[in-house]
Amino acid sequence: xxxxxxxxxAEQLNISVTTVSKALKDYPDISKKTKAMVKELAKTLxxxxxxxAVNLRTKESKTVGLIIPEIVHHFFSNVIKxxxxxxxxxxxxxxxxxxxxxxxxEKKQIDLLLRxxxxxILISLANGSxxxxxxxxxxxxxxxxxxxxxxxxxxxxxxxxxxxxxAGYAATQHLIDTxxxxxxxxxxxxxxxxxxxxxxxxxxxxxxxxxxYDPSIVYICQCGDRSFEEGRENAxxxxxxxxxxxxxxxxxxxxxxxxxxxxxxxxVKIPEDISIVGFSNWFMSSVISPSLTTIDxxxxxxxxxxxxxxxxxxxxxxxxxxxxxxxxxxxTALVKRASTK
Amino acid sequence: xxxxxxxxxAEQLNISVTTVSKALKDYPDISKKTKAMVKELAKTLxxxxxxxAVNLRTKESKTVGLIIPEIVHHFFSNVIKxxxxxxxxxxxxxxxxxxxxxxxxEKKQIDLLLRxxxxxILISLANGSxxxxxxxxxxxxxxxxxxxxxxxxxxxxxxxxxxxxxAGYAATQHLIDTxxxxxxxxxxxxxxxxxxxxxxxxxxxxxxxxxxYDPSIVYICQCGDRSFEEGRENAxxxxxxxxxxxxxxxxxxxxxxxxxxxxxxxxVKIPEDISIVGFSNWFMSSVISPSLTTIDxxxxxxxxxxxxxxxxxxxxxxxxxxxxxxxxxxxTALVKRASTK
Numbered sequence: 138x139x140x141x142x143x144x145x146x147a148e149q150l151n152i153s154v155t156t157v158s159k160a161l162k163d164y165p166d167i168s169k170k171t172k173a174m175v176k177e178l179a180k181t182l183x184x185x186x187x188x189x190a191v192n193l194r195t196k197e198s199k200t201v202g203l204i205i206p207e208i209v210h211h212f213f214s215n216v217i218k219x220x221x222x223x224x225x226x227x228x229x230x231x232x233x234x235x236x237x238x239x240x241x242x243e244k245k246q247i248d249l250l251l252r253x254x255x256x257x258i259l260i261s262l263a264n265g266s267x268x269x270x271x272x273x274x275x276x277x278x279x280x281x282x283x284x285x286x287x288x289x290x291x292x293x294x295x296x297x298x299x300x301x302x303x304a305g306y307a308a309t310q311h312l313i314d315t316x317x318x319x320x321x322x323x324x325x326x327x328x329x330x331x332x333x334x335x336x337x338x339x340x341x342x343x344x345x346x347x348x349x350y351d352p353s354i355v356y357i358c359q360c361g362d363r364s365f366e367e368g369r370e371n372a373x374x375x376x377x378x379x380x381x382x383x384x385x386x387x388x389x390x391x392x393x394x395x396x397x398x399x400x401x402x403x404x405v406k407i408p409e410d411i412s413i414v415g416f417s418n419w420f421m422s423s424v425i426s427p428s429l430t431t432i433d434x435x436x437x438x439x440x441x442x443x444x445x446x447x448x449x450x451x452x453x454x455x456x457x458x459x460x461x462x463x464x465x466x467x468x469t470a471l472v473k474r475a476s477t478k
Numbered sequence: 479x480x481x482x483x484x485x486x487x488a489e490q491l492n493i494s495v496t497t498v499s500k501a502l503k504d505y506p507d508i509s510k511k512t513k514a515m516v517k518e519l520a521k522t523l524x525x526x527x528x529x530x531a532v533n534l535r536t537k538e539s540k541t542v543g544l545i546i547p548e549i550v551h552h553f554f555s556n557v558i559k560x561x562x563x564x565x566x567x568x569x570x571x572x573x574x575x576x577x578x579x580x581x582x583x584e585k586k587q588i589d590l591l592l593r594x595x596x597x598x599i600l601i602s603l604a605n606g607s608x609x610x611x612x613x614x615x616x617x618x619x620x621x622x623x624x625x626x627x628x629x630x631x632x633x634x635x636x637x638x639x640x641x642x643x644x645a646g647y648a649a650t651q652h653l654i655d656t657x658x659x660x661x662x663x664x665x666x667x668x669x670x671x672x673x674x675x676x677x678x679x680x681x682x683x684x685x686x687x688x689x690x691y692d693p694s695i696v697y698i699c700q701c702g703d704r705s706f707e708e709g710r711e712n713a714x715x716x717x718x719x720x721x722x723x724x725x726x727x728x729x730x731x732x733x734x735x736x737x738x739x740x741x742x743x744x745x746v747k748i749p750e751d752i753s754i755v756g757f758s759n760w761f762m763s764s765v766i767s768p769s770l771t772t773i774d775x776x777x778x779x780x781x782x783x784x785x786x787x788x789x790x791x792x793x794x795x796x797x798x799x800x801x802x803x804x805x806x807x808x809x810t811a812l813v814k815r816a817s818t819k
Binding site: 185214231232235250251421 | 481524540549551552559566571573574590591594615619735739742761762
């Protein structure tokens with residue numbers, strides 16, 4: 138059974154297609170009786186307006202695009218959930234693409250979404266993204282764009298973030314407050330702003346406490362789909378190179394869980410021999426042994442807030458108003474568990 | 479800067495809009511020279527065909543809809559990843575909706591996707607879905623529909639599943655083989671076919687091994703967003719009511735992890751006092767203490783396979799061929815870890 142058309146309704150009632158169309162849209166020049174008749178038949182036949190035709194007329198697709206580095210990821214899947222929940226409230230559908238942390242793929246996906254005429258785009262950048270032509274193209278087309286979590290400072294659009302520097306500082310300060318004297322850092326990849334900021338927060342906390350900053354105990358993780366293994370490898374290397382380290386601030390929980398697994402296997406006691414603070418508060422972190430002290434990052438809230446801002450800008454554009462950009466900073470909190478003293 | 483239109487290209491070249499449109503589509507009645515000229519200018523101006531207009535003509539949206547009970551879920555996020563990866567290969571975009579295990583929401587979402595004129599729908603049912611009018615409506619509109627994981631046997635469409643009964647049997651048999659004498663089951667909700675089948679596999683393994691089936695040691699979990707807490711609560715109850723139980727087969731890993739947490743806290747030794755087998759092989763299960771023996775369920779593979787089948791049906795429909803339904807059963811495997819002897 139094919140979808141019912143306006144033409145079929147018109148034929149059955151022996152009136153014109155235009156009359157049917159106007160009746161369904163409550164035009165004042167159609168009689169109440171005709172409207173009631175058309176609407177009843179439309180309901181009976183389960184008539185659904187053709188979204189393409191509606192879109193062509195309103196120039197709205199009621200869809201937004203979302204590009205995210207990785208879906209199988211506790212934080213990002215919470216963000217997705219927040220975005221979808223908020224979009225649904227406003228009658229929007231969400232097209233989701235995964236960039237796999239690849240800049241090339243991200244560029245292609247932006248292009249795909251623009252062709253699809255989404256009403257706006259939400260994006261968290263791939264680690265490899267150092268150029269932003271593709272995002273400027275979105276702006277150039279007057280298409281609302283909101284970045285979240287992994288952002289580029291120089292792109293002029295709205296952003297929803299946490300204060301990564303402050304959170305990195307708090308994580309490191311907690312290690313200092315609980316007695317750690319030599320604190321290493323497993324940082325994220327070199328480009329993403331959030332991994333730079335967490336690192337800077339770590340560094341500042343050391344300096345403010347008159348502790349020397351030693352780049353030889355800063356290890357890099359790509360934090361892609363090898364996060365867990367990277368955590369193990371870095372922990373193993375650290376034990377070989379710097380057995381005087383008694384605390385580590387780690388850029389993301391999954392890497393920290395890899396490190397804990399390695400330390401557990403090698404008989405290194407946490408937190409007696411070494412204390413660990415992670416970042417993000419994955420659910421997993423509360424059930425491993427020992428449970429992980431970490432920074433809680435509000436993924437669901439971030440998704441909701443990002444969609445709300447995008448929606449605001451879509452409305453501004455519809456009313457031909459200038460789009461006003463906003464930078465929204467969400468709160469984080471230190472969650473103390475068994476991996477620190 | 480608004481998107482470039484056919485009209486602008488036509489004006490710049492001083493030819494008609496029809497000629498521009500035909501040139502871009504390689505119509506034979508347009509000269510090679512004109513085609514080259516039009517294509518070059520279109521490229522220079524970064525012309526992108528209006529997806530709505532293309533859709534209205536081809537009646538294809540190149541989008542598919544996906545309805546999933548829960549996104550923040552290791553298994554389902556792997557399925558999503560598989561679907562998106564395969565869709566991208568074929569030039570399709572995926573609209574994702576989350577039913578939150580609610581039948582009412584699922585019905586609304588099917589309607590939304592039909593209005594949006596997606597080319598096909600992929601769905602894993604909400605726990606509450608016992609009626610299937612909404613799915614029959616999809617079939618009635620000749621819209622390809624593929625169910626995966628949580629399916630309804632009576633809906634006549636393609637399905638991608640695992641053999642839950644066989645897997646439940648294997649999980650229980652492993653407990654028997656490693657010496658368990660009295661085996662409990664934490665089952666899933668009452669309606670979903672997969673939780674029924676896992677339960678039936680458990681029961682059959684007991685009977686085949688001449689062990690009595692005792693309904694008082696079968697506990698129910700809803701397996702929604704309280705899975706972890708349900709695991710703890712059931713474990714606590716089991717210790718109070720049936721301290722002779724020495725093995726449990728648990729419907730899903732997150733519930734099993736809740737149970738392990740409770741047993742660890744109460745000083746019940748795993749696997750010495752009680753052995754546990756989970757289901758699904760979440761990443762988390764490999765890093766908790768003790769690591770969890772479980773059934774590996776191929777989420778990514780299931781997503782890819784479901785999209786492939788949907789794509790096949792979309793092609794059949796385009797060619798006006800009859801759509802052939804298929805039931806595809808993917809393999810599972812028992813992953814032995816430290817929670818069983």
